Amino acid sequence: MYFGADYYPEHWPEERWEQDARLMQEAGLNVIRMAEFAWTYMEPREGEFNFGWLDRAIALFGSYGIRSVLGTPTAAPPAWIMAAHPDAALVREDGVRVTYGSRRTYCPNHGEYRRHSARIVRAMAEHFAGNPNVIGWQIDNEFGGRCYCPTCQAAFQEWLKNRYGTLEALNEAWGTVFWSHIYTAWEQIPLPWSTTGIHNPGLALNYRRFMSDSYVDYQRQQLEIIRAADPGVPITHNLMGFGYPNLNYFDLAADLDWVSWDNYPRFMGQPDAARRALAHDTMRGLKGKPFWVMEEQAGPTGQNTVAMAPRPGEIPFWSWEAIAHGADGIVFFRWRTARFGGEEYWHGILDHHGIPGRRYNEVKEMGAVIRRLGDRLVGSAPRSQVAMLLSYDSRFALQNQPHNRYLDYPQAFMALYRGLRTLNAGIDIVSPSASLDGYSVVVAPMLYILEPQLAEKLTAYVRAGGTLVVTARSGVMDVDNTVVEDWLPGLLREVCGVTVQEYDSLDDGRSVPVEGSSVCSVPAGNATAWADVLALEGAEAMARFAGEYYAGKPTITRNRFGKGQAIYLATVPDEGLAESLASWLGRETGLSSPVPAEAGLEVLERVTQGGSYLFLLNNSARALSADIGKGGLEYVTENRLSGIISVPPMGVRIIAREE
């Protein structure tokens, strides 16, 4: 298992490197990520390359048993490139062509920028190809942003030509007859920004798809160059978890060899274990296999501000949590806090002065356990009984038309996840094109954009015996973001056995109490954000609204269909309602925790060949117990444990179980 740190040798005197290598080795680190953001340092003038320092760093750390992942430096363009190509700078949604001096300031569609990118990536890949200490590549850094420059406008028009073929098809698909937007030349099509009001939803959704595709395409250029020059060395990109809204991460991950992501639980606001869990499960789900945390928070974060310090024990807790959810690598950001630059307050394991302190000691203690346990886990997979479908198309479309302040795709997704997570049954986050075989329950929050093949797959899944959960705002739109000409939930009407007669947007933030029937525990909770007024067409009501003019109408229905059942949730549940529903689903479908545990204790299991590792994570302020039965060797305390055991606050227990 890789356990390491992000390291920037160019930020420190070369004399210091060896001391860092020794301190890393003592802490159990065995990998560093280097070179991202070092473009000008590596290529001060076009075609003039300077890789000697990096050769030396790779070799020195290698001699301490520390391997390297190399990042391509394209996230931060050199001043000499951007000065030569002023129109390569990104244009923000507010119309501002950005000034040089930060990062991600480039337009991903700009031809000259792509030419420069290709050159540096090719030079690096050729130079470092075959270096035995280089065990992976990372492309760019945290792709994201949207550009509204003329280059992008022209590229978007081309992209649309490829998608629609003719203007007639586009006008028809988007309904441009509304507000007289019928386009009679491709060049008339705008980017959706800075107008007097609102844009066509078809235009707006397709622009988001296009911008996502632009970064996927930009990444692909580098992938091809590296694969050609250094075949066999795996390539990743560091993504940003569940929360990042602007890229289709399934598309971005498809081209990569493995997924890694950047986990900063105390970046903003109080940490939230459910949010971290969802992020890990999402990242694992992108390729359906183990991932890395490429940047794990190692100190207070900070750019122009400084965030609250990680509390004692949090750094290893977060790292174990990642591993429990399927991480095969933990790389802390960063080894030592920079003394300069825009992130001089993004603290690493070491502070500015470079002397080990509390955080170093916490990492070192964890490193000792990793040494005993890590390699046994590599490649093992969490056992998941539930799948949740993540639809970026639906998410993009709802970004354009957020319905109300309280209705939000990720928030609704999170609400359902939060409820399900209390069951400790394991949750996979999967793409709409994923296979659903083997899942006891499939939850599909807000399939707002719903294509026929997905509707058919979900229907087949239920017919074959599965339990499907569908929510309000599903089946609303076709692939062009045009409302279906049918009762909602459209293509899911039959399997759900309900029709939406009308709906009520709870746009003032009110919630509506929901009363469960016998199937839901009491009190069931509240409906928030939205209420569908349903008519039953075969389904039975499991819970009903107890307020508003639709009091008595169903909030949750169950439709037995084929060998399975479809649950329709006519709202966004609050925490109580989400837990009631999850609890009912658990009883109904036999979802279960790997071992019985007190509420609040997170229990996860990574399955290996011939056994498994049980993770008990107590992210609360009081001790919590679990009954681990015959148990096994526990890796943190190095004891053999069995029966009812207690996990202290912020404590982690990892027990080897044999089949």
Add this chain to the structure above:
Amino acid sequence: MYFGADYYPEHWPEERWEQDARLMQEAGLNVIRMAEFAWTYMEPREGEFNFGWLDRAIALFGSYGIRSVLGTPTAAPPAWIMAAHPDAALVREDGVRVTYGSRRTYCPNHGEYRRHSARIVRAMAEHFAGNPNVIGWQIDNEFGGRCYCPTCQAAFQEWLKNRYGTLEALNEAWGTVFWSHIYTAWEQIPLPWSTTGIHNPGLALNYRRFMSDSYVDYQRQQLEIIRAADPGVPITHNLMGFGYPNLNYFDLAADLDWVSWDNYPRFMGQPDAARRALAHDTMRGLKGKPFWVMEEQAGPTGQNTVAMAPRPGEIPFWSWEAIAHGADGIVFFRWRTARFGGEEYWHGILDHHGIPGRRYNEVKEMGAVIRRLGDRLVGSAPRSQVAMLLSYDSRFALQNQPHNRYLDYPQAFMALYRGLRTLNAGIDIVSPSASLDGYSVVVAPMLYILEPQLAEKLTAYVRAGGTLVVTARSGVMDVDNTVVEDWLPGLLREVCGVTVQEYDSLDDGRSVPVEGSSVCSVPAGNATAWADVLALEGAEAMARFAGEYYAGKPTITRNRFGKGQAIYLATVPDEGLAESLASWLGRETGLSSPVPAEAGLEVLERVTQGGSYLFLLNNSARALSADIGKGGLEYVTENRLSGIISVPPMGVRIIAREE
């Protein structure tokens, strides 16, 4: 009486039209508005016209007894025009030249845009002239916006030349000696935007007048073309009620044959009956005659968001309310919800799927009553005992200089209206140039900009026996937005018998208790937003401040003058104080409800030749009673009613009374 829907045949397959016509007919609809926003559909290329579809639609609906109002499509420019004239796009106050893709994206002063506008309007007017099913025209859609483009700057300089003649006169009128803004060439005069701080108040006010005039002028161009081509067919524009701040609606309405407006009670926040009432009274007041609601809310509104659904009964209630206030036409927006475009969530009577539901049924029930009653009401007028003066000049000037967060022209207007409305005495909203004959009470909130002829008219009104209510911030400015060189209320000092010694802006939101003398009921309420410290010069104090350093100073004064009296209100009243004042005014001047009614029941009367129709509207959650005396035929229940009757929550009663 016209009762109909806004209809966009171009949004639906032609096969569907007849089904829509039948459903409309069954619901009692007899008018549709069409063609607005269909420019590119009607003229895909310059001079190439396509009206056949509209001919067919007009004829088909006509055959079902449904007449047409045609809208000119200029609110939404074709892409081919805007691509040909990039500088015809409006420039927002933030300096952004807007991107194509919404509506109202044009500059109203742009010569080429006006040339294109004239062509399409002329083509339509000539083509549809004399069509017996076309019973009216609507120009453009919801005029509004402000443009800051170079074309507008040049037009503004011309407008100023016409107004002031010489730069010397302008410099003198505006006091440009302040901050060295003396202009030595017309070309130096800026538009009032994006500077380091504040602009000259004379400049700022005149720019708002100019921008209002620009739209009035733009509308006039179309009026002239239509009148020439299709004489005798009345022309309207759909305005936006009391709330729209940027156009002088008296000017806009002056050129029209009739006024219509767009009523969306659940567009934002909770519906407010007083706000709706004020909007209706204002729209009726623009021309002093019955109006239409051209867009009456028929479902949840929505562009990028979706608003709360109209509650059961609200749609007909709002429509009857409009009629009670003088509407002669109700046109619902829209017939069926669009499946595409930026307003795909602006719901019509039918949902996206086109199948009648709850809202259709509510409209249909109302349609049946309209069939019995409607035509009897047409042309009848509400009986009003009170006039309120609406000064757009004052409103524009206070937009530039809002004094504090709590002092606001429309809010102060509303506060007084809300108090007076509880009397059920009928209120006309009139222009400063209107005749005041016949009104028992004239209320003039914040005549901030006060011209001598208006001061003289108000003084004469009091002298002749009228009761005038004047408020703080009256008589402050001359017509150039320069402070008068006098004690306030300036030209109204004599009639009011008070002088403002100093004033206190309650800019922190505090309110000051007011204690009534014998004339005001106790507790009288609170002063908000502003406090004038008055000296009495002939007037008597009716209520006094009970706090701050001016405790004991008059808050409300009465000055007997000639045969009448002038009331001065030294603040903006809260609801309690406004009701106390209204109640006193009612007793003092004999204002009265058409029939005695429980508090909260709205009572209005439309007077016809030889009789009247009494409207009782219960916009509360409990039953309310009124004593209708000998009564008459009631149109909703079709019973003959008399004496004390009870109106259920959200209920409407309409009783024919004979003189």
Add this chain to the structure above:
Amino acid sequence: MYFGADYYPEHWPEERWEQDARLMQEAGLNVIRMAEFAWTYMEPREGEFNFGWLDRAIALFGSYGIRSVLGTPTAAPPAWIMAAHPDAALVREDGVRVTYGSRRTYCPNHGEYRRHSARIVRAMAEHFAGNPNVIGWQIDNEFGGRCYCPTCQAAFQEWLKNRYGTLEALNEAWGTVFWSHIYTAWEQIPLPWSTTGIHNPGLALNYRRFMSDSYVDYQRQQLEIIRAADPGVPITHNLMGFGYPNLNYFDLAADLDWVSWDNYPRFMGQPDAARRALAHDTMRGLKGKPFWVMEEQAGPTGQNTVAMAPRPGEIPFWSWEAIAHGADGIVFFRWRTARFGGEEYWHGILDHHGIPGRRYNEVKEMGAVIRRLGDRLVGSAPRSQVAMLLSYDSRFALQNQPHNRYLDYPQAFMALYRGLRTLNAGIDIVSPSASLDGYSVVVAPMLYILEPQLAEKLTAYVRAGGTLVVTARSGVMDVDNTVVEDWLPGLLREVCGVTVQEYDSLDDGRSVPVEGSSVCSVPAGNATAWADVLALEGAEAMARFAGEYYAGKPTITRNRFGKGQAIYLATVPDEGLAESLASWLGRETGLSSPVPAEAGLEVLERVTQGGSYLFLLNNSARALSADIGKGGLEYVTENRLSGIISVPPMGVRIIAREE
């Protein structure tokens, strides 16, 4: 002593001037400030000068014993200049080139604007040189703003060349290796605005220094012209107190003959006596000598809004307070409220109508006391036992990197000042380069940017017996805004005897209780915004955190060093903690009030040759007492007072004491 008003003769008919002069004379006024903002009035066309009106005004008022301070008019450019040089207009941080029509719309580095400035200043200085009624000059008006135009970018690059010599030095100093920002040509260096995220801290800090220098340089041009033409007449600029964040006021004041500033206690929010006191002490500290209030609030302030009226008695109270803190001149803004222009609601002593009222009478009463007392005070100095170091470099740097919403240089400065002020011991605000001789206590809030020579001076001050107070976030950065490679507080580690082991940014607004040991009174108060976790290296703990994971760790330490002591405060104190600390400091170092007084009474003393004047200021709502011992003549009541005396609410007592 000068006691006067800002006067704009060009705003009023010349016939009115004499009446104003008489009213001023009767109120005891003896000075007016004129001519600022009158550029176009004085020079309607290039080189065509019109000074006759000003000659007449100076002479007329002179004949009433009223002298003149003349302002140069460059704060408000003429339209004819800005129309001729569109690129002389300032570019805001949001990228907008500002529109003409306000003030301060010019770029201070623009060559043509500087040429025009020089011409009008030279013409004025030459014309009015030697006029016996002209007793001073004021340059421009309230310098401030930041410009982001291409001229400024080029000037900044030049400024950097002068500062760093080579790009290598600059790249090294700023750490441009971070995010690949290494500059290979001076022209590549941007201004720090409108990018995708954050700028290099070295760039950002130096831009603020550069912009401050730009105004200092712009001012210097005018100073040199006036000094050459009218030697011996003192020159000032009207600054904006402690609160103005964007200029290094020590630099700006260094070139002036005397400092004046603009005091508007009721400009925004409730007045705050401590804030006013700090502003006065800061303005006095800029040159270490008496200052003027050049604009003293004389009525409600207002541009687009109108603020709350000064309460009765406030205007003279604020003026006496200024004098108590060292003002030698009080000039009210403005004599009469303008009837036009963007500040028509910035009220003067007289209202728009020009008739004396309450505020005039208050000024006149004060004028009578000034007549008896004023000249005795001129040149006398407040007696101060405490110095506070104001570091604009630290302030600028923290503007770029505010750490969190609750940590703010001026707010932290204010918190400490507010505590110390309760001692009535006199506080000087001094520059980092000032001598510390004679101060019992030196308080240095957040010396974030700390240069070695200042660290040495502070260390020497303690060694010699002084008491130094240092806070969290001191010694963090070198002069280039790069973090020191040491434990914090860096260069102050030794003198403070502590090291910062880690820190916790209280970015969610929480506060941490602090428990005092015997040295601090209980309850000591709370830590806010930030917490350093300290290790003692010689110091002793005086108070400790009582919460968070560092409960028990020191919050306040004292290190005896040489003959003195250094106090380290590991947080930003709330009011309770600041007062506890101040109270302990007072006892420990013998700080004392000039006379014993009840808490809440402000006591200040101005020391003259052979005696002093004691000021007792009661800014509370109840009477407060002091024991003035043998006492002396009191100037407000004209009594001889001694022993315990009571000062009424909003009352002032001024007692002559002989040594």
